[in-house]
Each structure stands twice: as structure tokens, then as C-alpha cells.
Amino acid sequence: MMHGMVIRTANECDRDGIWEIIREVIAGGDTYVFDPGSSREEMLDYWFSPEKYVYVASEMSSQETEVVIGTFWLKANQPGLGDHVCNAAYMVSPEAHGKGIGRKMAEFSLEEARRLGFTAMQFNFVVASNTAAVRLWQSIGMEIIGTIPHAFRHKTLGPTDAYIMFREL
Amino acid sequence: MMHGMVIRTANECDRDGIWEIIREVIAGGDTYVFDPGSSREEMLDYWFSPEKYVYVASEMSSQETEVVIGTFWLKANQPGLGDHVCNAAYMVSPEAHGKGIGRKMAEFSLEEARRLGFTAMQFNFVVASNTAAVRLWQSIGMEIIGTIPHAFRHKTLGPTDAYIMFREL
Numbered sequence: 001m002m003h004g005m006v007i008r009t010a011n012e013c014d015r016d017g018i019w020e021i022i023r024e025v026i027a028g029g030d031t032y033v034f035d036p037g038s039s040r041e042e043m044l045d046y047w048f049s050p051e052k053y054v055y056v057a058s059e060m061s062s063q064e065t066e067v068v069i070g071t072f073w074l075k076a077n078q079p080g081l082g083d084h085v086c087n088a089a090y091m092v093s094p095e096a097h098g099k100g101i102g103r104k105m106a107e108f109s110l111e112e113a114r115r116l117g118f119t120a121m122q123f124n125f126v127v128a129s130n131t132a133a134v135r136l137w138q139s140i141g142m143e144i145i146g147t148i149p150h151a152f153r154h155k156t157l158g159p160t161d162a163y164i165m166f167r168e169l
Numbered sequence: 170m171m172h173g174m175v176i177r178t179a180n181e182c183d184r185d186g187i188w189e190i191i192r193e194v195i196a197g198g199d200t201y202v203f204d205p206g207s208s209r210e211e212m213l214d215y216w217f218s219p220e221k222y223v224y225v226a227s228e229m230s231s232q233e234t235e236v237v238i239g240t241f242w243l244k245a246n247q248p249g250l251g252d253h254v255c256n257a258a259y260m261v262s263p264e265a266h267g268k269g270i271g272r273k274m275a276e277f278s279l280e281e282a283r284r285l286g287f288t289a290m291q292f293n294f295v296v297a298s299n300t301a302a303v304r305l306w307q308s309i310g311m312e313i314i315g316t317i318p319h320a321f322r323h324k325t326l327g328p329t330d331a332y333i334m335f336r337e338l
Contacts, residue, residue, distance in 0.1 A: 015264055029250060031252045033247045033248055033252075034248060034249045034252075035248070035249035035250065036252070038249065076321070078202045079202055079203060079204070079206065080202045080203045080204035080293065081198060081201075081202045081203070081204065081321055081322045081323070081324075082202035082286045082320055082321055082322070082331070083202075084322065085317070085320055109195060117244040120318075120319070120320075121280060122317060122320075124293070125247060125251065143173075144312045145315045145316060145317065145318075146252070146315020146333050147315075148314065148333075149289075149314075149315060149335070149337070150289070151247070151251055151289075151291075152250055153250045153253065153255055154250070155249070155250075162251070163193075164315050164333060166317060166318070168186060168318070
């Protein structure tokens with residue numbers, strides 16, 4: 001199904017595809033902090049802010065058109081004397097779930113973070129009720145190093161904990 | 170000694186005084202992630218970035234001139250569905266250490282964060298070797314909820330842990 005899936009640096013032409021994924025992912029209000037009503041402009045400004053390395057996963061459609069099915073970014077989690085620890089965020093198109101795209105992006109991102117010179121990876125805000133994500137991160141070596149009580153206002157579950165996750169690279 | 174110490178919202182006229190404090194505090198490379206060589210412009214842009222509420226502590230000098238002796242800011246630690254948790258950073262002029270200014274700013278900031286509608290406070294990066302700061306935060310109710318291994322490249326101690334601290338408001 002995923003013949004020709006590639007992961008590559010994002011460019012200006014990917015903005016429509018990335019926004020479509022962000023829009024669908026944040027609509028649920030269950031996995032990311034962004035307000036489900038956030039505009040295209042504010043989300044793309046955030047996703048492409050200057051300090052970030054942005055990537056997409058894409059595949060060829062049956063019409064031989066490239067379709068963006070996932071996106072992630074890497075950046076230093078702190079400036080200056082803390083900039084050896086990488087931070088990242090990942091989103092997969094809801095239509096492409098179950099194909100292992102999240103895992104492929106995660107594995108790629110660890111290699112890429114190493115290549116960029118980072119020596120550790122930290123996630124600041126993994127929603128505790130998002131067990132599929134937590135399990136995926138744990139399977140690539142990320143450990144829960146802290147729990148922020150009630151840090152997330154989950155759309156259906158209400159106040160929900162968020163995890164801080166970390167691994168050396 | 171500290172007659173007339175006031176804590177108030179910062180304004181444009183405080184930029185020189187704030188920069189002087191930032192410059193002296195980051196020079197040590199032992200408590201904050203900012204590169205000791207950071208420029209005035211980049212640090213003031215950071216300190217006064219639009220999403221922040223910025224404050225100063227000041228006192229009257231013997232010449233009846235107002236002198237800035239401390240500064241801190243408050244902001245939401247996350248956007249959208251996580252924006253009820255406040256984040257903050259504090260700096261005290263090295264010449265004014267030992268006068269309890271850090272504690273006064275900390276206590277003021279908790280009240281101010283409540284007034285602004287925040288329901289919790291989180292510090293993302295407290296350098297573990299900065300025991301005076303850690304003790305101060307613990308004394309105002311902040312608890313260590315996580316430790317980031319070797320997250321800080323301390324100028325003299327080398328790789329040093331950083332704490333994530335949290336309390337409800």
C-alpha cells in the first residue's frame with residue numbers, strides 16, 4: 001500500500017498538504033494543545049517557524065500525484081547551553097493511520113537529530129490518554145521522566161495529565 | 170536597606186536596567202541556558218516577546234533615582250488547551266543578592282499568575298546545581314516533577330541535570 005513512501009525536507013509546496021493534516025489532527029482536541037479553531041496561517045507560521053527543521057512523509061497516489069501523509073519537525077528544546085537536546089512534534093493524516101507512518105517518521109527523526117548534532121531527544125507534552133502515541137514513543141526508547149498534572153484540557157475527558165519523555169541519542 | 174522596593178509592570182524605560190541584570194546573570198554560564206555572549210538585542214527581544222507579562226523590582230537609590238534590581242516574566246507554558254499552566258523566569262541583580270528580592274518576586278508572581286487566570290505554575294529548566302534557586306522554589310511550594318539528564322552545559326561543572334518544577338495555584 002505504501003509503495004514509494006518517502007520522508008524528505010518540507011518545502012513551500014507542501015503547505016496545503018501539511019495544513020490539511022494539522023487541521024484534521026487538532027480538530028479532535030484530544031492529542032495536541034492547539035486550539036481546534038486555530039487558523040491555517042497561525043498553525044503554518046508555528047509549524048514553519050525559523051528555528052525548525054520541517055519534514056514530510058509522502059506517497060504517490062494512484063494518479064501519480066505526491067500526497068503528504070505525515071509531517072514532523074525538529075528543533076533545539078532550549079537555546080544556548082541547552083541546545084544539544086532536540087525537541088520534535090509529529091502528525092499523521094488520519095486517513096493514513098495504521099500504516100506505520102508514525103513509527104517510520106519517529107525512527108527517521110532520531111537518525112536525523114543525531115546527524116544534526118543533537119545528543120538527546122525530549123518531548124515536553126505527550127497527552128497521557130494518547131496511549132498509542134505513548135507506546136510508540138516508548139518502543140523507540142523514549143522514557144517518561146515526568147508527569148504534569150492536569151496540564152491538558154482534553155475535549156472529552158477534561159483535565160488530563162501530560163508526560164515529559166526523554167532519551168539519549 | 171530596601172526601603173521603597175516596589176514590584177511593577179516593566180516598561181520601555183526599564184530596558185537598560187533589565188539588560189544590565191541579564192548580562193551579569195548569564196555571564197556566569199551557571200544558572201541560565203542563554204549563551205553568555207548573547208547580544209542585548211536578542212536578549213531584550215526574548216525577555217519582552219509579545220506573549221509575555223514582564224515585571225521589574227526596583228528601589229530608590231541614595232540619589233533618589235529608581236534602580237532596577239530584579240526582573241521576571243510570566244507567560245502561558247503551552248498554547249490553546251494547555252494555556253492554563255503558567256511559565257516564568259526570574260533574574261536578580263548580582264549586587265542585590267541576599268536581600269530577599271528573589272523570594273519577593275516569586276511570591277508576587279504566584280499571586281499575579283492567579284490574578285491572570287492561571288491555575289498552575291511550571292518551570293521547565295531549573296539547573297540542578299543552582300541549589301539556592303531550587304531551595305527557594307521548593308519553599309514557595311514548587312515540586313520537582315522531573316529531571317532532564319545532562320540538559321545543561323554548565324560553564325565550570327560540565328553536563329548538569331535540569332529540573333522541571335510544578336505547583337497548583
